[in-house]
Amino acid sequence: MPDEPEDLADVPPEEFVAARDALAKRLKADGKATEAAEVKKLRKPTVTRWVADQVRRHHAGDVEALQAALSNVAAAQETAITRGDRGALADATAQRRDAMTALGRAVDEVLAAGERPAHHRDEVLGAIEADVTAEVASRGTFGVRDDLELPERAAKKPARDRVAERREANARAAIEAAEARVVRAREELEAAEAALEALRERQRGADGS
Numbered sequence: 188m189p190d191e192p193e194d195l196a197d198v199p200p201e202e203f204v205a206a207r208d209a210l211a212k213r214l215k216a217d218g219k220a221t222e223a224a225e226v227k228k229l230r231k232p233t234v235t236r237w238v239a240d241q242v243r244r245h246h247a248g249d250v251e252a253l254q255a256a257l258s259n260v261a262a263a264q265e266t267a268i269t270r271g272d273r274g275a276l277a278d279a280t281a282q283r284r285d286a287m288t289a290l291g292r293a294v295d296e297v298l299a300a301g302e303r304p305a306h307h308r309d310e311v312l313g314a315i316e317a318d319v320t321a322e323v324a325s326r327g328t329f330g331v332r333d334d335l336e337l338p339e340r341a342a343k344k345p346a347r348d349r350v351a352e353r354r355e356a357n358a359r360a361a362i363e364a365a366e367a368r369v370v371r372a373r374e375e376l377e378a379a380e381a382a383l384e385a386l387r388e389r390q391r392g393a394d395g396s
Contacts, residue, residue, distance in 0.1 A: 203231045239314045246293035256283040317367035
């Protein structure tokens with residue numbers, strides 16, 4: 188059984204509720220009522236979220252490599268816009284591809300260690316990439332900044348062309364954010380389906396008693 192709230196992150200979803208309640212009870216008995224109440228609020232994670240968190244906890248190097256790759260992609264996109272140099276963008280894109288490959292191996296290891304079916308792989312990868320993309324984007328490194336100094340040849344373009352370019356870049360950023368929301372919606376649906384199945388199991392048990 189976990190001794191601290193952060194230890195719950197390593198508890199499989201199927202054992203989470205029992206472990207959470209036991210920890211909350213122990214904390215309360217130790218006079219830590221506030222901590223016990225906070226632990227009691229913790230929700231059971233979906234399998235996808237649990238595996239994703241396991242990868243982030245135990246394969247942090249692979250996640251950091253993806254963060255660095257996405258940051259480099261963002262910087263290379265800016266270089267391509269301001270200087271017309273697309274070589275760095277090609278290199279950064281290849282780095283991102285390699286980082287995703289390594290991350291996929293980490294996901295496979297966690298799934299195998301937890302004896303989880305491989306069909307969770309793509310959802311877990313998507314969830315981690317969406318999280319990391321959102322973290323990188325929160326630093327203002329995706330999209331076209333309004334204060335970005337465009338090269339002379341771009342400055343000579345009609346204002347409507349520059350506006351169109353900015354709209355297109357910001358639209359791409361919006362699509363990435365929407366994809367992240369889709370991943371989270373899938374996780375919530377999975378949790379709801381699990382809860383529904385649990386209710387059905389209890390009802391079947393009640394009907395049979």
